[in-house]
Amino acid sequence: xxxxxxxxxxxxxxxxxxxxxxxxxxxxxxxxxxxxxxxxxxxxxxxxxxxxxxxxxxxxxxxxxxxxxxxxxxxxxxxxxxxxxxxxxxxxxxxxxxxxxxxxxxxxxxxxxxxxxxxxxxxxxxxxxxxxxxxxxxxxxxxxxxxxxxxxxxxxxxxxxxxxxxxxxxxxxxxxxxxxxxxxxxxxxxxxxxxxxxxxxxxxxxxxxxxxxxxxxxxxxxxxxxxxxxxxxxxxxxxxxxxxxxxxxxxxxxxxxxxxxxxxxxxx
Amino acid sequence: xxxxxxxxxxxxxxxxxxxxxxxxxxxxxxxxxxxxxxxxxxxxxxxxxxxxxxxxxxxxxxxxxxxxxxxxxxxxxxxxxxxxxxxxxxxxxxxxxxxxxxxxxxxxxxxxxxxxxxxxxxxxxxxxxxxxxxxxxxxxxxxxxxxxxxxxxxxxxxxxxxxxxxxxxxxxxxxxxxxxxxxxxxxxxxxxxxxxxxxxxxxxxxxxxxxxxxxxxxxxxxxxxxxxxxxxxxxxxxxxxxxxxxxxxxxxxxxxxxxxxxxxxxxxxxxxxxx
Numbered sequence: 001x002x003x004x005x006x007x008x009x010x011x012x013x014x015x016x017x018x019x020x021x022x023x024x025x026x027x028x029x030x031x032x033x034x035x036x037x038x039x040x041x042x043x044x045x046x047x048x049x050x051x052x053x054x055x056x057x058x059x060x061x062x063x064x065x066x067x068x069x070x071x072x073x074x075x076x077x078x079x080x081x082x083x084x085x086x087x088x089x090x091x092x093x094x095x096x097x098x099x100x101x102x103x104x105x106x107x108x109x110x111x112x113x114x115x116x117x118x119x120x121x122x123x124x125x126x127x128x129x130x131x132x133x134x135x136x137x138x139x140x141x142x143x144x145x146x147x148x149x150x151x152x153x154x155x156x157x158x159x160x161x162x163x164x165x166x167x168x169x170x171x172x173x174x175x176x177x178x179x180x181x182x183x184x185x186x187x188x189x190x191x192x193x194x195x196x197x198x199x200x201x202x203x204x205x206x207x208x209x210x211x212x213x214x215x216x217x218x219x220x221x222x223x224x225x226x227x228x229x230x231x232x233x234x235x236x237x238x239x240x241x242x243x244x245x246x247x248x249x250x251x252x253x254x255x256x257x258x259x260x261x262x263x264x265x266x267x268x
Numbered sequence: 269x270x271x272x273x274x275x276x277x278x279x280x281x282x283x284x285x286x287x288x289x290x291x292x293x294x295x296x297x298x299x300x301x302x303x304x305x306x307x308x309x310x311x312x313x314x315x316x317x318x319x320x321x322x323x324x325x326x327x328x329x330x331x332x333x334x335x336x337x338x339x340x341x342x343x344x345x346x347x348x349x350x351x352x353x354x355x356x357x358x359x360x361x362x363x364x365x366x367x368x369x370x371x372x373x374x375x376x377x378x379x380x381x382x383x384x385x386x387x388x389x390x391x392x393x394x395x396x397x398x399x400x401x402x403x404x405x406x407x408x409x410x411x412x413x414x415x416x417x418x419x420x421x422x423x424x425x426x427x428x429x430x431x432x433x434x435x436x437x438x439x440x441x442x443x444x445x446x447x448x449x450x451x452x453x454x455x456x457x458x459x460x461x462x463x464x465x466x467x468x469x470x471x472x473x474x475x476x477x478x479x480x481x482x483x484x485x486x487x488x489x490x491x492x493x494x495x496x497x498x499x500x501x502x503x504x505x506x507x508x509x510x511x512x513x514x515x516x517x518x519x520x521x522x523x524x525x526x527x528x529x530x531x532x533x534x535x536x537x538x539x540x541x542x543x
Contacts, residue, residue: 051454073459081456091451096469104465108456113464158451165455 002065003029003169003201004050009059011045011225019045020056021225029168032195032202034216036209042225043205047173050203051085052076063169081108084167084200086191088174090154094147098138098157101146102129105164132160136190152183159191170195172204176211188215333514340522341515348504348516352523354418355500356531358493359486362422366429366486367479371468373430374437380449381441381463391434399431403489407498418499425486425493433475433482440474441467476542480535487531491524 004027011020019042027033037043048054050061052068060069063079071079084105092101103116106125114120121129133139136156141149146157155175162170175191176184192215195202206212212219213233221229294302373391375381382388406427410420448466457465468475494502501520508517 051450053450053453077456077458079456080454083454085451085454087447087451089447091447093448093466093469095473104452104457105455107452107458107461107465113458113461116461116465161451161455 001029002026003031003063004203005060005062005065006046006050007060007062009046009049009056009061011042011049011054012057018225020049022059023222023225023227024059025220025227025230027201027203029201030199031218032192032204032216033218033220034212035203035205035220035222036207036212036229037205037222038207040224041222043222044173046222047171047203047205050171051083052080077108081165082168084162084165084170086155086158086162086170086172086175088177090151090158090178092146092154092157092161095145097142098133098144098146098149099129099142101157102132102142102160102164105129105132105161108165129160129164132163133157135163135194136160150183151179152187155179155183155187156190159187159194163194167200169201169203172202174205174207177207184211336512337514337518339515340519341513342519344516345519345523348501348520348523351501351504352520352527355490355494355502356487356527358418358421358500359425359483359490362425362490363429363479363483363486365422366426367433367475367482369426370430370433370437371475373434374441375463375467377434377438378441380444380446381467392438395431395434395438397431398427399435403428404492404496407493407496411497416497416499421490421493421498421500424498425490428489429482429486432485433478436478437471437475440471440478444470473542477539480539484528484532484535487528491528 006023006025009020009023010018012018021042023042023046025033035043035046045054049056049069050063052071056069060067062068063083066079068076068079093104097118100118103118103121103125106116106128107113110116110125115122116125118126130139130142133142136159138153138156138160141153141157146154149157170191172191176187179187188211191204194200204216206216216233218232219229220227373395376383376387377391377395379385379388382391403424407420407424410423414420414423444467448470449462452462452465490500490502491505492502494500494504495506497503501524505517505520505524508514508520
């Protein structure tokens, strides 16, 4: 059974920028895929298409066999409920308590919105929020305001909020890009632990090859809107990864050196 | 870019043409605007009939007023005080309902929360109309529709508050980072869930700050509204002035000053706490 199917997706922005070019791949249930790419590779656009925050120009995306492209917002809601998201910038509501932030993970499940407000939430829901917080080891910070926490802690709260949703699929958009290496590793370990123990499907965007290799059992690499690599990690030739990675670095490096030359001459 | 260009610089003697001159000739628009401005200034001063005589006479009259106003008349202080409290209540009630109505209006008027762009434009024009028409004119309109008294004043303040708050609420709402809202949207939350769970709590400190400004503004305006019969202390002040009971007028002015200052102090203390 396929959890996520990306079927020849293309995206052209109104200004003519081609962000995605016939991208296709699918993710099996319970599989962990790392989506790799540099800035401007189209990975964010792809991600935003999977989450329906953006509509692709052509092609189709299916979640559990249901086509989500072109779906009305109201019909999207039951599908969104199944997809838990983790963002680069955590996206917590900063001036609310950690506890309330986690409770909001249940917004898609309660009949009325107020049932997720801490004062009115049912005892079961409040207990569940604490359970989710305890899974990320932050029960002692439940009363704090979200913005009083460190970056790593905030991302763990965001993971707890995601757990509150009981998702089947987890999408993570550069979950550790705004964290320092140590906190980043802790968050990645925690996320992967949780995902494994619950048998969730994961699509995780990363831009660091070394971390991608450690966590994903499959890597899909994007470059200027095209899939340039789709392979299980075991079948991957280390040298090939290195080449792909270094080539991109070099391309950027060249640009840098041109700018420096111009500055030396004094025209700029 | 060609690097050879930079090296071949011309001699200093040929710079004249490229160096900006000290002064620039004003453009035609500048000329026209200056002439229009100056003629309005001259005509305005002329129409005001400014003369040394009148200014001098004015000073004497002013001295007269001050002389008669001191000491302020405290005989009716309890009545005046009650009237000021009524004015304050008018401002408070008006601001409360104004703020309450401003929130949904601001949500309709903000590009990131409006259900449709047409609704956004419609609400925005209504709000800016509420703001551009001065409160005294609103008061006149409400006095003829609901009659003299505090109700007309309250309605005026509601309209005035919406014109002020809905605009600033909406500006704040449009500045809000869309990340948290998307995070809630991705849980499958309804539109109401997204707005009440992210937009409103994030904007809340700013909404409170704006509302406190609105209270201060409303008190100042409630004082004046009495002049056109829309309730409050303004009626008493205007009566005292026309009966030339300057000592009582001064008492009213002092009490107004005290109330306004106290409210401003309290509101700035609350603002510091919230923001």
